[in-house]
Amino acid sequence: MTPRLELRSITKRYPGIVANDDISLSIMPGEIHAVLGENGAGKSTLMKIIYGAVQADAGEILCDGKPIPAHTPAVSRALGIEMVYQHFALFESVTVVENIALSVAGSFDLAGLSRQISELSNRYGMPIDPQRRVHDLSVGERQRVEIVRCLLQTPKLLILDEPTSVLTPQAVQKLFGTLRQLAAEGCSILYISHKLDEVQALCDSATVLRNGRVTGTARPKETSAHELARLMVGAELPEMHMSPAIPGEKPVLSVAALSASPADTYGVDLKDISLSVHGGEIVGLAGVSGNGQAELIALLSGERTLRRSETIRIDGKPVGHLNASERRKLGLAFVPEERLGRGAVPTHALWENAVLTAHRAGLTRHGLVDRSRASNFAKGIIERFKVKANGPQSTAQSLSGGNLQKFIVGREIELAPKLFLVAQPTWGVDVGAAAFIRQTIIDLSRAGAAVLVISEELDELFEICDRLYVICQGQVSQSLARSRTSREEVGLMMTRTERSERGEISMGRDAIALQN
């Protein structure tokens, strides 16, 4: 049988770095093939080469046994190769259906396409409203749009780059069902992920990359997770160290009966939210994106302020009316979900990005930036947090996602915060870096800081949190002790009132009632 896709000795060099070095792999029709590797291992470059967005320096790509001439994304799509980017290829100023229309050949029939999108997205349990502007969608919702866009094309080869990081366990199972069904129909799937359990559950074969080279191939279903991780990281993964939490007596952060209407048209109303975080503990906020997290984060970080100042308190002090800078003075540090744009200025150097929030840590003199101190501060973060960068002069955008995240987390932790607010700490970050970031967060809390982690990754929340809240449609649940709840229970609470899952709601309530 001819492979659907075959790579022969693909090599791609960038100034100062070999992104892909002599990579070969092949995928049969209907095969689900995993590409595993840490960030910076060359996975993304390889995917772009396969899709034609980037040209290889050497090597050959064959589709159904024939070399692909003059390879561009358009050629790929004509051959039936579709790709879901990790950083989404969506236009923000236009609607979902217009975005999808741009990559669909044929007549320009928005009404018909809208119906198709609604139907397809509901069938696969990923409901999206085709008329909404992408600008107003959360990361998770944008990913659904990307996946639905590809499925509309009935592809022959589907490339998915970390597709499950924002889905509930139930939605992941649904997606896997979809992917298996697609594979059974003959579609080949190239699945990029760092979640070993998912790769083991889904994929028939795997190619492991490290530093741009193939370090091994495996049959994930027959190989241990430990062995796969070793191939990826090249060393043993660090064990997570977590001592029991000793929460402080008074809450560092307390939110009481917070209600707010959204700033933009498609936002979520927050309804009567109460929660508290004590020093020395890590509290998680679980939920499918687009259920009010963005609105809540903006209010907690001070990006939006409230008239009623006593709704939010830090160390007992009413702060609702204070802006982000004033709250930071009280000991708040914040790592936002969007690294580039909110967490760091893409085109600025790391030392300049350090000054943005750490200027209070003695980086200014007489109101002027002290360059050498700022530079040393950035250098310190790079060393302590093992950030792969050329130095404080590198621009934020030149770093891989995981490395920039380590830098931003490092910058905030260096401020020795009393209250640490972090959204999606390991979104798109590889295993090694994610483990490091999680351990750093644990250490910070055990040193006495109050930590609130807002994440859509249940595995992560269950790994590091002492208590959990669940947010759904702007409402926050009662606090749940991690030791007394389960992924399934939280997963059901996350989708409590979603219409498409009504069948599961009653089930969920029963299950919870039984457990009680």
Added chain:
Amino acid sequence: MDLFIAIFTGTIIAATPLIYAALGELVVENSGVLNLGIEGMMLMGAAFAFWAVIAGLPMPVAILCGALAGVVASLLFGVLALTFLTNQYAAGLALAIFGSGVSAFLGRGFGSAPIDALKRIRIPGLSDIPVVGPMFFRFDPMVYLALLLFGLITWFLYRTKAGLILRTTGESPETAHAIGYPVIRIRYLSVMFGGLMAGLAGAYLSVAYTPLWVENMTAGKGWIALALVVFATWRPLRVLLGAWLFGGMTILQLQGQALGLAVPSELLSALPYIATIVVLVVISRNRQILALHFPASLARPFRPAS
């Protein structure tokens, strides 16, 4: 009544060159390119159209000459800004100065005699209806063409796939490239369209509006067109209304001068520019709307990843 009709028709005519130039620039900017050289392209269009009339070419051919001169001028900008990725502000300003120089050089041979202006149409029956006839059915063909183009451009931008591609290229050329659209070619085409429209605007000035050659006869209309596009938040209907506002103020201040108002004439002459900008600033204050319609990649050079 006659005065009202005179002001109304005067407004429509005075607005016409702005409609051409601003709608052209609107398309260019929607693709993410900022061409500041409208004034230069308009002057080239004006000079070449005027030259063609003097050379004895028929009127439609003369107007076409003006349009083509605009396209050629815009290509100078295109090569600099899109192929060589020079700073778009600098390239546009250079084009504005270059166009004014070339047109002045050409114009030295034109003399000061007026030419026969573009004929106004007469539709038997319609043009003779009292009031309505002179208000709507006695303009020259280029006035109607401008309105037709307004409709076509609005339809193109918001109702066709090509228009959607153009707008999204302006938001994120990187994404458009990733999906597989030829960003540079799209931008070249829109820059050329902008040149064509600016050329038509210039031609209208020299062969219809004031059929007489005067150096720098655009008198800053290219810059006003540029401001119109920004303050109209990149939407065609607002461009049209802004152009009419400018036209109206132009005619009103002329009437005011004729009536001998006790206001310095220089101040009156400045009125249309001030009024247009003030009104447009006021209506474009809604930040959310501005952010939504602003072509996010405006004036940023794009090099396809390789």
